[in-house]
Amino acid sequence: MNKIILLAALFACAHAAPHHMVLPRPPANVILNGQYQLIPEDKIVGGSEVVPNSLPFQISLQRRSSFGGFSHSCGGSILNENTILNAAHCVVGITDLTIFRVVAGEHSLSVVSGLEQNRDVSEYLMHPDYVQRTFFNDIALIYLASPLDLSVPSAKAVNMPPPTSEFDPPAGTITTVSGWGRISTGGSISNVLLSVDVPIVSDSDCNAAYAGVFDPNPIFPSMLCAGAPAGGVDSCQGDSGGPLFTGTGADAVQHGIVSFGPSAGCALAEYPGVYTQVSYFLDWIAANKQ
Numbered sequence: 001m002n003k004i005i006l007l008a009a010l011f012a013c014a015h016a017a018p019h020h021m022v023l024p025r026p027p028a029n030v031i032l033n034g035q036y037q038l039i040p041e042d043k044i045v046g047g048s049e050v051v052p053n054s055l056p057f058q059i060s061l062q063r064r065s066s067f068g069g070f071s072h073s074c075g076g077s078i079l080n081e082n083t084i085l086n087a088a089h090c091v092v093g094i095t096d097l098t099i100f101r102v103v104a105g106e107h108s109l110s111v112v113s114g115l116e117q118n119r120d121v122s123e124y125l126m127h128p129d130y131v132q133r134t135f136f137n138d139i140a141l142i143y144l145a146s147p148l149d150l151s152v153p154s155a156k157a158v159n160m161p162p163p164t165s166e167f168d169p170p171a172g173t174i175t176t177v178s179g180w181g182r183i184s185t186g187g188s189i190s191n192v193l194l195s196v197d198v199p200i201v202s203d204s205d206c207n208a209a210y211a212g213v214f215d216p217n218p219i220f221p222s223m224l225c226a227g228a229p230a231g232g233v234d235s236c237q238g239d240s241g242g243p244l245f246t247g248t249g250a251d252a253v254q255h256g257i258v259s260f261g262p263s264a265g266c267a268l269a270e271y272p273g274v275y276t277q278v279s280y281f282l283d284w285i286a287a288n289k290q
Helices: 003-018 028-032 203-209 278-288
Strands: 022-024 057-064 070-074 077-080 083-086 099-103 117-124 140-146 174-179 194-201 225-228 243-246 253-263 274-275
Touching: 057 083, 083 253, 099 140, 174 253, 194 203, 203 225, 225 253, 253 278, 274 278
Parallel strands: none
Antiparallel strands: 022 253, 057 070, 057 099, 077 083, 083 140, 099 117, 117 140, 174 194, 174 243, 194 225, 225 274, 243 253, 253 274
16 A cells, blocks of 8 residues: 555656656556566657567566566567676666566567566666666666576677767667557556657757756767657557667667656657666676576
8 A cells, every 4th residue: 555655656756846757668567566666767659669579689687576586677679698788777686686687579568478488586787877767877787697598590799889979870760669568648558569760869859858957957968869859659667678679670779778768658749758878888798698
């Protein structure tokens, strides 16, 4: 009961001050199960179902509930057979790693296709300078207890961008974000993997949209923003940690990690989604992946 009261109070505050709060994007059941810290916290909206296993780098990070079953918590992407790229806010505060499992080759959360690879988590590493309040350096690596089989078409590593920020997609570039998150503000998560195309938004325009959230500027150079000016397309709760990318399949290049959005909802006009910019962390990723 206390969790429900606290959650209700949290969302009441968020909606009372939509211009001064942001939400990361794990699903609400993670909060209700007491597996996420109740800080001001922020699925794919406006998207469509992907061809099954056409995004073989996408994983589902799942958490065990108090009833013993696993449910989708965050997205993520395969770096190699031992390491998953994720958002720090998806794992922060977790000391019992047995609540986690990583599922590669997933498409439908309710139907077992036989292509799924379930792996326990042996450890995770958040960026040492991650700041929970501002989502600064919202990036983490998840290490698997046993390696994935990447010789099959349904599980492949994602490509990293070139080692220079000048190759990051400029404003207006069409990128894609994927996940099992909510299809609308307040709705349920998707049962199947969805994706949607979203244009990159300049840091200056994104800073103007989120002005007053964090001082002096809410959008750090290590963040990337994407969304349509008129709204209607976005990542949402349940997509956290998942990839923002160009290309598809084996040619996909990951540019961002789903991080946060406005507390008032997803896919709102003039409020793009905010992503951790992968190119800023290539050295850290290379030094720490297993």
